[in-house]
Amino acid sequence: MNLELCVLASGSSGNASLLRAGPDAILIDAGIGPKTTDRRMTGTGLDLSSIRGIILTHLDGDHINPAWFRVMLRQNIRLFIPRNQLKLLRRLARLEDVLKPMMQLTSLFDQEVFYPLPMVACTPVRLPHDKKGSFGFVLQSQQTRVGYATDFGRAPPELVELFAGAGILAIESNYDPEMQLQSRRPERLKKRIMGGLGHLSNTQALELVQRILDRTQAKYGPEHQLHHVVLLHRSRQCNCPIKLRAVFQTDERIAPILTLSHQFQRTEWLGAPDREALPGEQLNLFAVVAQ
Numbered sequence: 521m522n523l524e525l526c527v528l529a530s531g532s533s534g535n536a537s538l539l540r541a542g543p544d545a546i547l548i549d550a551g552i553g554p555k556t557t558d559r560r561m562t563g564t565g566l567d568l569s570s571i572r573g574i575i576l577t578h579l580d581g582d583h584i585n586p587a588w589f590r591v592m593l594r595q596n597i598r599l600f601i602p603r604n605q606l607k608l609l610r611r612l613a614r615l616e617d618v619l620k621p622m623m624q625l626t627s628l629f630d631q632e633v634f635y636p637l638p639m640v641a642c643t644p645v646r647l648p649h650d651k652k653g654s655f656g657f658v659l660q661s662q663q664t665r666v667g668y669a670t671d672f673g674r675a676p677p678e679l680v681e682l683f684a685g686a687g688i689l690a691i692e693s694n695y696d697p698e699m700q701l702q703s704r705r706p707e708r709l710k711k712r713i714m715g716g717l718g719h720l721s722n723t724q725a726l727e728l729v730q731r732i733l734d735r736t737q738a739k740y741g742p743e744h745q746l747h748h749v750v751l752l753h754r755s756r757q758c759n760c761p762i763k764l765r766a767v768f769q770t771d772e773r774i775a776p777i778l779t780l781s782h783q784f785q786r787t788e789w790l791g792a793p794d795r796e797a798l799p800g801e802q803l804n805l806f807a808v809v810a811q
């Protein structure tokens with residue numbers, strides 16, 4: 521079964537990506553509410569009823585919107601969260617008065633493999649981000665390997681090893697260092713973001729993708745194909761698409777397969793090329809705008 525990724529929203533106002541396996545889908549992060557998600561899914565060929573599970577990278581406010589809890593209970597959507605962030609989930613669920621039933625839907629992970637869908641294995645990798653950290657994932661079906669990592673200040677070697685061989689890479693590229701330093705943000709915030717426990721800069725994101733590509737080549741040979749690199753969590757205040765593209769333009773392996781995600785519009789489905797459209801799906805809807 522082929523896996524495909526569609527980033528519905530990415531940035532500090534809310535993150536959510538859809539991963540599709542046949543008629544079923546899971547969300548990676550649910551930082552925009554169910555209504556916005558439903559609207560954003562228009563044209564994907566799927567709707568809220570296709571969502572079987574939600575995996576959270578971490579529980580910051582831009583990665584989980586508590587309005588999801590009631591929808592999850594209604595539709596029996598399973599939730600997968602990092603074990604070390606259970607307290608936070610309990611607090612959020614208690615505020616919504618759904619603590620007990622939510623706990624029944626919730627599974628905890630650390631670094632062990634779990635299955636958010638029957639034919640899809642998810643391998644988590646711990647990433648440095650603030651106090652509690654964040655998690656990246658490799659989602660793997662028989663045909664496709666997808667690497668997904670957002671909200672981390674530095675890339676550990678395990679991430680490169682795990683993401684090697686992916687056909688689709690979704691990696692955060694948060695800020696341009698010059699714009700960050702010149703911004704009117706408080707010094708403390710700048711330090712947090714740039715200090716190794718915050719976010720990746722454009723250059724750091726490029727270097728990471730290059731390391732993954734090099735490792736892929738060493739492990740699987742030159743014929744292995746990377747189909748898509750999608751950049752996540754671009755700061756609207758301290759980054760800009762032109763600067764970001766200029767950084768990635770320097771590598772001709774990556775430039776032609778690059779997609780920028782957005783805060784307020786979704787990407788198209790990213791997967792292996794030449795597949796058939798789903799019923800109700802508008803192919804290449806944002807191809808022009810997004811480039």
Ligand SMILES: [Zn+2]
Nearest residue numbers: 532580582671
């Ligand atoms: Zn975030």
